[in-house]
Amino acid sequence: MNIFIPLILGIFVGYLLRDRIKFSMDRPMSVALLLLIFFMGVEAGRVEIDAPKLLISSLVFASFTILGSLLIALLGVRE
């Protein structure tokens, strides 16, 4: 759960400097996001895909789990 360290640290820093930080975090977030996605793409590109069947199966599973989640959320969750 290393992810908690930068998050809690960031919240702490943000809270302490809330009156001094006047600029939007939008731009630094966009830059970091694009770099993260680039590196994720690199990781994905390194996976050897020999069988198209594996790819199709993965795509079907991914699509169905996303659609299933969306369907239940839309039908079952009321705000």
Add this chain to the structure above:
Amino acid sequence: MSVLYLVISSLLLGMLVGKYTSLEFGNLYELMLYLLIFIIGIDIGKSRGLREELKRLGKMALLLPSATVVGSLIGGLLASILLKVPPKWGLAISAGFGWYSLTGPLLANYSPVYGIIGFLANLTREILTIIFYPLAIKRIPKEKAIVMGGATTMDTTLPLMVKFGGTEITLLAFVHGFILTAIAPFLIPLILQLL
């Protein structure tokens, strides 16, 4: 919309680099993830009315992860029927909720082939979320569309959701991902052992 194009371009460029070069980036991926989470933390910390936001989340914080669990398992079951895969593998693959680095190795303990499918299916879920979340929220509520990302909404897809859905969904997305991240390591082995 231009950011979406940049996101997709960045992903495709990364995949090309990964496939056709042997460039090593070390642990830059993790470092970038931590940097992003840190920036998001600053954004949360400096925003006012955090307490009101947490109160506002209310039951949604529990209902959305429940919808993701039920929906993912139903989706996995239907996919396994369509692909003629034994249901227990379909359920185990879908119980990863996008956490490919966990699902792949866990399933590979039992079957290398399903380990690869588990890895790719959950990686694909993350990629599809990156591509389709910005489009989905044009038609469905941005809070409910969080379920697309599964467990990844607490880390890798969180910045994207904040970027396109707005800072107000940060906590909801994080809590959603956090709950699923806590469930997945227990649910996958449970499914494999019980079924």
